[in-house]
Amino acid sequence: MIVNTKWHGQRAFTAVGASGYEINMDATEAYGGESKGVTPTEMLLASVAGCIGIDVTMILRPYLSEVESLEIETDGTRKEELPKGFTSILVTFKIDGTIDSKKIWRAINLGKEKYCAVSDSLKSSVNFRLILNGEEAVE
Amino acid sequence: MIVNTKWHGQRAFTAVGASGYEINMDATEAYGGESKGVTPTEMLLASVAGCIGIDVTMILRPYLSEVESLEIETDGTRKEELPKGFTSILVTFKIDGTIDSKKIWRAINLGKEKYCAVSDSLKSSVNFRLILNGEEAVE
Numbered sequence: 001m002i003v004n005t006k007w008h009g010q011r012a013f014t015a016v017g018a019s020g021y022e023i024n025m026d027a028t029e030a031y032g033g034e035s036k037g038v039t040p041t042e043m044l045l046a047s048v049a050g051c052i053g054i055d056v057t058m059i060l061r062p063y064l065s066e067v068e069s070l071e072i073e074t075d076g077t078r079k080e081e082l083p084k085g086f087t088s089i090l091v092t093f094k095i096d097g098t099i100d101s102k103k104i105w106r107a108i109n110l111g112k113e114k115y116c117a118v119s120d121s122l123k124s125s126v127n128f129r130l131i132l133n134g135e136e137a138v139e
Numbered sequence: 140m141i142v143n144t145k146w147h148g149q150r151a152f153t154a155v156g157a158s159g160y161e162i163n164m165d166a167t168e169a170y171g172g173e174s175k176g177v178t179p180t181e182m183l184l185a186s187v188a189g190c191i192g193i194d195v196t197m198i199l200r201p202y203l204s205e206v207e208s209l210e211i212e213t214d215g216t217r218k219e220e221l222p223k224g225f226t227s228i229l230v231t232f233k234i235d236g237t238i239d240s241k242k243i244w245r246a247i248n249l250g251k252e253k254y255c256a257v258s259d260s261l262k263s264s265v266n267f268r269l270i271l272n273g274e275e276a277v278e
Contacts (some may be wrong), residue, residue, distance in 0.1 A: 003181055005188035007209035015185035025189035032197050038160045040190035040257050042142055043182050048153035049144035050164035051179035053152050058171050070146035073174050078256060084222045085259030089270030117217060118179050123262050
């Protein structure tokens with residue numbers, strides 16, 4: 001699969017792949033950019049969230065009427081030394097609704113082990129937490 | 140670093156991190172989505188291009204007046220079996236201008252080895268090609 005990315009001067013780029021939607025990327029001022037778009041490291045964390053989110057909502061689709069709201073926080077820890085790749089990513093699902101925590105944990109584990117191509121592409125560990133109706137729901 | 144991602148029903152999500160820019164993500168119809176945004180695997184390839192693109196343009200900044208145009212093609216190969224993570228990514232720089240190919244190759248290698256946090260986070264191999272003024276420029 002192919003993504004094409006064009007440079008627009010300074011540190012600004014626009015990427016487009018099969019979906020046809022453009023993503024504007026830029027560096028912050030500290031790296032000579034003008035903050036005119038998302039940063040590539042943000043995008044990596046967002047792609048982890050999107051991937052596991054799509055998988056979990058697909059696995060849970062018979063129960064989605066029991067889900068009022070769903071948010072995913074991805075918190076990435078990076079190496080101190082250059083090139084500062086991610087060493088661990090904590091993915092917290094924050095879900096409100098009447099859905100049972102066991103169903104959600106099953107979907108998270110199945111999503112990660114079987115379906116999520118993005119987390120499968122990463123060297124870093126990817127761990128999960130579930131906050132259900134404001135309370136930690138351990139596996 | 141943290142990215143927050145909200146679910147909008149079906150397979151649609153919106154992510155936002157420190158830059159403040161939103162990224163809309165969705166699955167294709169084959170995965171129960173409505174193709175209302177980029178796919179997470181596209182984003183992963185775009186983040187590789189953005190990361191190495193920012194690093195290369197930063198390293199080459201004394202010579203950017205010698206660069207007329209710069210595009211980056213990221214071509215990702217995935218495993219056949221689930222979860223289909225990326226096994227190799229070929230990054231092709233297509234540059235037009237009077238800049239010397241040796242300077243570009245130095246920037247690519249330095250970018251990959253020292254600065255690119257995204258490629259440093261991946262299990263897959265990341266290889267490079269350079270097309271300078273329409274012709275392959277070997278390292």
